[in-house]
Amino acid sequence: MTNLYFVRHAHSIYTPDEWERPLSEKGYIDAERILALIQPDSIDVVVSSPYKRAVQTVEGVAEYFNREIEIFEDLKERTLTGKPAEDFTEAITKVWEDPNFAWEGGESNIAAQARGVKVIHHLLEKYEGKNVAIGTHGNIMVLIMNYFDKRYDFSFWNGLDMPDIYKLTFDGDVLVGVSRLWER
Structure with a gap:
């Protein structure tokens, strides 16, 4: 079995620069709790989105397990x-109602999902x-979770915390289990 621990980034300080938006003070505190929730399992590999807030959220996990x-x-x-x-709210609702729809300069659910799922298969x-x-x-x-199980949809997204952690267990490329690790 392969376990993928999806760690949604912790709270960040809003800036229009998506790439460099850092964690807030609350975000740093919450990011420290992530390690305690994942730690019972040994992490072999740590990967991330290139966005600073995502990297900062998993840095403690990478450091603890001595991983790049x-x-x-x-x-x-x-x-x-x-x-x-x-x-x-209107913009995000529209793309979830019509997975092929994209706002000008944006991605449809189908396009974003395809690029994310490609990484997951890799x-x-x-x-x-x-x-x-x-x-x-x-x-x-x-969107990635939705590809493997349609129960993970817009209403599920609306209920996420920041941060949040979901452990997805795969047998080959078949999703066989999902558990939430984050506790408020």
């Missing part, structure tokens, strides 16, 4: 729109039988 963080561009958060949405093949921690984001994480 592999960066995967295609694990970055989905691009909702090319410019800030006037009404975020990880499942390369690290079969290993435990892999993944620094990620809410939307792309749920």
Whole structure:
């Protein structure tokens, strides 16, 4: 079995720069708790989105297990729109209602899901039988989970915490179990 630990990034300080947005003070405190929740299992590999907040969220895990963080561009958060949405709730609802729809300059659910799932298939093949921690984001994480099990949808995304941790267990490339590790 291969275990993928999807770690949604902790709270960050909002800046319009998606790449360099750092964790907030609360985010750093919560990120420290992540290790305690994952620690009963040994982590063999740590990968992350290139966004600073995702990397910072799994840095403690990587340091504890003495692992380098592999960066995967295609694990970055989905691009909702090319410019800030006037009404975020309306914009995000629309793309989940119509998986093929994309706002100008943004990605559809189908496009974002395809790039994320491609990375997951790569990880499942390369690290079969290993435990892999993944620094990620809410939307792309749920889109990936949705590919393997349709129960993970918009309402599931709406209920996520920041951070949040989901352990997905795979037999080959078949999802056989999901458990939530994050505790408020």
